Amino acid sequence: MTAAAAPTTARARPAPPADLARRAAELEAADALGDLRGRFDLPDDGSVYLVGNSLGALPRAVAPAVADAVQRQWGRSRVGAWNTEGWWTAPQRVGDRIGALLGAAPGQVVVGDCTSVQLHKVHLAAAAEARRRGGPDGGDRSGGRRVVVADPGSFPTDLYVLASDARLAGLEVVLAPPQQVPAVLAARGEEVALVALSQVDYRTGELWDLPGLTRAAHDAGALVLWDLCHSAGVVPAGLDEHDVDYAVGCSYKFLNGGPGAPAWVYVPHRLQAGFANPVPGWNSAARPFAMTGDFSPAADVAVARTGTPQVISLLALEAALTAFDGVDVSAVRARSLSLTGFALEALDALVPEVEVVTPREPDRRGSALALRHPRAWGLARALHARGVEGDFRAPDVVRWGVAPLYLTHADVLAAVVALRAVLDAGEHEAAERSERPTVT
């Protein structure tokens, strides 16, 4: 999240060096996806919005859809809208639309709650699944698989929820960065119930090897959970193709669902029957309206639901996802790589003194760049004053989220040119002393 208020004044962009401007135009012309900015409601003031990895920009389809949901559906159809407007089935319907962007066939993604709660459900369901499967010999090895391997660099909520779940379920958490996970599996594979990782590191933008790490976990007999908060909408995860066991993610970043948009969870068909949802509610029951005291779980992905869905937010998200209509996510990935690759070229040429933390290899880059600087807070604020919105991650990182649907090569060049200007004028030094709001 970022607390930065939108820049209020239109600002002429300083002229970029001619060779880089030419290159930006060439890359833009060569890109197959093209600029879909017209699908978004963005100010035409020269500003550059690089915070789509925190809160995606507003798709144009959202406001009319929300107005319709409130005024016509709620206002006129009232309770009947649960049936007539498809409110009840929205969690699965919208889940299928997200699944299509993640390489998941219909019926395996359901939307609801927040990512933290979805992580809780999956940690405990996976622990139960591992117990049910027993050891490598298929026998009862009660207590045999009690380890969850997780990245110490995970987003904090992943670690907080996991620590609590480990206490609840008697699990041991072993922290290892993704590159060390194969070694942990080699040493303790028979004890591992679950490997829980993020595909893209939220701080550095590094993309981890989802297919390879999933294979390694499976070879050791372990299950795998991927947090795809920073992948959904920009990296084709290939969930079915790579035989992923569980995945979760939010929808307010590159899926542009809006502040507080509901999260989603992927439970493949093969794991739905045994999915021991630790928060079973009436929406996860086979017959929600039977109103009986005995819980009988739904036989499909609804088993991962809990309670009444956040309908207005769901319908806003459904409308937001129309920004992906007719778009192949592999073309989105190609444009993302072109934009971040060009940003790296421009950074090298214009601001070589700023360290780029994000790996340079395309297959190790998500859709964000992390710039390290001792005055990172000041840099983020000074850039904001120049109409370039990025965010700050303590202690010393400026993050630039690169949303391929609404950013152009000229935009990323304008951001780098602004960074050069900030550094030349020393604007970051004064800005470093500006107040840090609660939400940065």
Ligand SMILES: Cc1ncc(COP(=O)(O)O)c(C=O)c1O
């Ligand atoms: C990787 C990752 N996981 C989880 C979350 C937060 O999840 P929640 O939807 O519970 O706020 C974020 C938020 O930025 C995140 O980056």
